[in-house]
Amino acid sequence: MTVNSEQSPQLQETKANFNPNLKGRYRFDRVFKTISWIATFAGIVVLTVLLIGILVSGLSSLSFDFIVNPPSRKPEIAGIWPPLIGTICLLVITALFAFPVGVGSGIFLEEFSEDNLFAKAVEINISNLAAVPSIIYGLLGLFVFARIFEPVTGGRSLLSGGLTLALLILPVIIVATREALRAVPDSLRLAGMALGATRWQTVRSHVLPQALPGIMTGTILALSRAIGETAPLIVVGAATFVPFAPELSIKGLQSSFTAMPIQIFSWVSRPQDGFHEIAAGAIIVLMLVLLVMNGSAIWLRNKFQSNR
Amino acid sequence: MTDSVLPQSLGDSARGDRWKPNRSLSKLTQKLIVLLFGAFAFVSVATTIGIVLTLIFETIEFFLEVSPWEFFTGTRWSPTFANPRFGIIVLLCGTFLTSVIGLLVAVPLGLLSAVCLSEYAPRSLRAWLKPALEILAGVPTVVFGYFALLMVTPFLKTFIPGLSTFNSLSAGLVLGFAVLPTIASLSEDAIFAVPLSLRQGSYALGATKRETVTGVVLPAALSGIVASIVLGVARAVGETMIVTLAAGQSPTLTLDPRSAVQTMTSFIVQITKGDAPYGSIEFKTLFAVGMTLFVITLVLNFFSFWFVRRFQEKYE
Amino acid sequence: MQSQTSQSSPVVDTERVFHVQNTDYYYGSNLAVRGVNLEIPGNKITAFIGPSGCGKSTALRCFNRLNDLIPSAHIKGRITYRGVDIYDKQVDPIELRRRIGMVFQKPNPFPKSIYDNIAFGARINGYQGDMDELIERSLKASALWDEVKDKLQNSGLSISGGQQQRLCIARAIAIEPEVILMDEPCSALDPISTLKIEELMHELKENYTIIIVTHNMQQASRVSDKTAFFNAEATEKGGKVGYLVEYDDTQKIFSDPQQEQTRDYVSGRFG
Structure with a gap:
């Protein structure tokens, strides 16, 4: 220890009761x-290894033909056209159902419901649903959409799959809507109502436009979760081998379907290396779609935040 | 706003002629909208009711054919064989094994990541690390399944003798990384929310940073941390694609992580991948297994609710 | 004791616990308090008073280097504790804080049992004696023992605000500090709890040196032996910078202050 001119810069321990062991x-x-x-870096390292590994084994199979060809028993000529279109159709059906219902529920709970039993039940219910495994939603879809409503949905069909995914992401959209509405200052609502507008008129023309970017961000994130889901679709009855893209008609909605994750699952489960490579190729395509969706969600969020 | 200032019942205003608000129409619209949106809100309740009814209905059918005694105590599972056996313990064991391995990875790594992000990482780095974890959370589970089966298992085989192609070790490890972001992100929220005054109180007593974190901050965030772990457990138990692809489809009662097992979820996939006809015993078995899975997540949920309510401290 | 401390006349070190010499307090490049010269006598209560934003809390938090937790906060000058420069590289803030306890504005008991609230500091600092005995002694010294002796395992958050604050005092004295810093300890409490804490402070000064920041001038005049009056003035950049106006015996500050500003403040004309 160096000794200072005045006194050693060490605090002298005066009491022996403590052994601080610094x-x-x-x-x-x-x-x-x-x-x-x-x-912290373990997770990031694993993510990096996963992404690089998939790029290394999958990049070689990417080509224009790979995108537009139907699946095949021969991996060299197999493509992802039907599952890609299937995923896009599922996305549209899911969005068409989940967006209005989710946003409507959110508005109802946030703007129109008093603190009554129904609102409370819905609230507890939503947080409960968040922990229910997605495969259970698959069983629900299998029983309700594919079996009970078979005349409408056509059984194990595109429509059944889309509706099941919609139920799965509904709680996420409701929560996102409520948070976005809550972020809108109350003064805006009071101002609208002070002008003699009804609550709904105020919400529609003032509150909702303000909350929309937040709602959209939450919806896109929820949809990107939906298109990565595999288990519920398998359970509802996605086919693992569909040679044609679905028709754009009522009949198309009721036809059997497949989707990108299902196709990847099917290819990964086969023993041949050739299928594993095209599975990696399909994963790259799926991840690119997810990247675009998440990117737009983040872009929306940032734009929204900078405006405030 | 096209509507107006004073309703008629308040008497004609001087400018009364120029304002023609259609009050009854806008009130009617509002009523209809509230009714419609209320019905929408009911959809999520109906989902729960639907799940419960569906599972109960088919489970009762199942137990009309299979005795509960065999279901809960049998030690063999072969519902598709000519001489079917229905010992759910076999599947529970598979789920238990993969989940425990997964949680052994996810809980410590998730909690330490949460601590690091909240307490140690500089703000600028945190702004990069959190989105990276979100990306990990957004990877579809079928992609994790590919990773486990085709990358992790071959790697583990190089130094673990006797590791079979399908094994619960590799599935569990990857499952852990899939669950990690859930635990890390929710715990981080809870840790970050611990008021500064508690940290200052600890430092003022001569505590080091680590002592403050483990002695004061983590206990103060306990209810949120436990909730995040319980949600992580529910995710691990209900996770399907990783275990289906990497842990195999062989229902054996074993705790050896090197061998193949079948979980509840991978059984459901195995049956539904084929075309189980409605009304068959395989079809009913699906729902009995689903019911078991649902009850487990429900119990976890209730535990989480109870714990948070019991131990949540309110800070000013 | 001397009347004006701006000129530092020799004082025996056991009497003079802290010596602040020509110290400026900064947050980043912003000067928060300038040119403080101050000597804190041992086993006395020194009060820091002044309007909000005058930097009295900042000055207090530098005595145990708690402001180190704010990355941009730093000082220029010299603060010595029993002759040791506390900002010297060889002085460990962790060890310093064990020697200088602190009680905060709002009661901040840890979400643990009453027992563990007190035991925490003793455990981490390697207390060698009997823990039960230390808990009892600390609670008695903070006049809380009779109220909580039957519920030591209850949560520290389950007792009233005044009791919580006394628990925080017990927690501070359990690690046997020489100095207790109090940052407006009664501002969140009702008058009866405040009175109890003030009585407690009178007992505590037998064994401890106390520095208290307070908004409440009556409190300063009731409890303290010495009073430092801080004021703030606007800077050219539009900010505020605090400075020490006057430091003297409390009686003198309140009855016969030397500075005009002090007279205005203690008579309630501003602040």
Whole structure:
């Protein structure tokens, strides 16, 4: 220890009751900090390895033919056209159903419902649904949409699959809508009503436009979760081999379907390496679609935040 | 706004002629909208009711054919064989094994990541790390399944002798990384919300940063952390594609992580991938297994609710 | 004791616990308090008073280097504790804080049992004696023992605000500090709880040196032996910078202040 001119810059311990052991404690601090950094990067390292591994084995199979060809028993000529179109159709059906119902529920709960039993039940119910495994929604879809409503949906069809996914993401959209509505200042509502507008007129023309970017962000994120879902679609009855893209008609809605995750699942489950490579190729396409969707959601969110 | 200032019942205003508000129409619209949106809100309740009714209905059918005794105590599972056996313990064991391995990865890594993001990472780095974890959370599970089966298992095989092509070890490890973002993100929210005054109180007593984190901040965030772990457990138990692809389809009662198992979820996939006809015993078995899975997540949910209510501390 | 501390006359070190010499307090490049010269005597209560934003809390938080937690906060000058420069590289803030306890504006008990609230600081600092005995001694010293002795395992948040604040005092004295810093300890409390804390402070000064920041001038005049009056003035950049106006015996500050500003403030003309 260097000795200062005035006095040693060490605090003299006057009481013997304490054994602070600062050296040991600091060592433990450093160890803990290091471990927590390692833990944080573990997830990121795994993500990186996964992405690079898929790029390495999948890039070679990407081509124009791969996109527009139907699946085949021969991996060299197999493509992803029907599942890609299937995923897009599912996305549209899911959005058409889940968006209005989810946003409507959100508006109802946030703007029109008093603190009554129904509102409370819905609230508890929504947080409960968040923990229900997606495969259970598949069983619901199988029983209700594919079996009970078979005359309408055509059984294990595109429509049944889309509706099942819609139910799955409904809670997410409701929560996003409520949060977006809550962020709109109350003064706006009071101003609207003070002009003699009804609550709905105020909500429609003032509150909703303000909340829309937030609602859209939440909806896109929910939809991007939906198109990655595999289990509920398998359970509802997605076919693993569909040679044609569905028709754009009522009949098309009622026809059997497949989707990108299903196709990937089917190819990964086969023993041949050739199928594994095209599975990686299909994963790249699926991840690109997800990237575009998430990117637009983040773009919307940032634009929204900077405007405030 | 096209509507007006004073309703007729308040008497004609001086400018009364120029304002023709259609009050009854806008009130009617509002009523219809509230009714419609209320019905929409009911859809989510109906979903729960639908799930419960569906599962109960087919499960009762199932138990008319299979004795509950065999279901809960049998040690063999072969519902599709000529001589079917229905011991759910086999599937529970498979789910237990993959979930435990997954949680052994996800809980410590998730909590430490949460601590690091909230307490150690500088703001600028945090702005990059959180989205990276969100990307990990957004990876479809079928992609994780590919990763487990075709990348992790071959890698583990190089140094673990006796590892079969399908095994619960690789499935569990990857499952852990799929669940990690859920635990990390929700715990981080809880840790971040601990008021600064508690941290200051701890530092003022001569605590180091680590002592403040583990001695004061983590206990103060306990209810949120437990809720995040419970949700992580529910995710692990209900996860389907990773275990279906990487842990195999062989219903064996084993706790050996090197061998193949079948979980509840991968059984459901196995049956529905084929075309189980309505009314067949396979079809009913699906729902009995689904019911078991649902009850487990329900119990976890109730535990989480109870715990948060019991231990949540209110700070000013 | 001396009347004006701006000129530092020699004082025995055991008497003079803190010596602040010509110190400026900064947040980043913003000067928060300028040119403070101050000596804190041992086993006395020193009160810091002044209008909001005058930097009295900032000055207080530098005595145990709690402001180190704000990355941009730093000082220029010299603050010594028993002759040791507390901002010297070799002084460990962790060790310093064990020696200088602190009680905050709002009661901030940890969400643990009453027992563990007190035991926490003692455990981490490697307390060698009997823990139960230390808990009892600390609670008695903070006049809380009789009220909580039957519910030591209850949560520290389950007791009333005044009790919580006394628990925080017990927590601070359990690690046997020499100094207790109090940052407006009664501002969140009702008058009866405030009175109890003030009585407690009188007892505590037998064994501890106390520095208290307060908004409440009556409180300063009731409890303190010495009073430092801080004021703030506007800067050219539109900010505020605090400075020490006057520091003297409390009786003198309140009855015969040397500075005009002090006279105006203690007579309630501003602030």
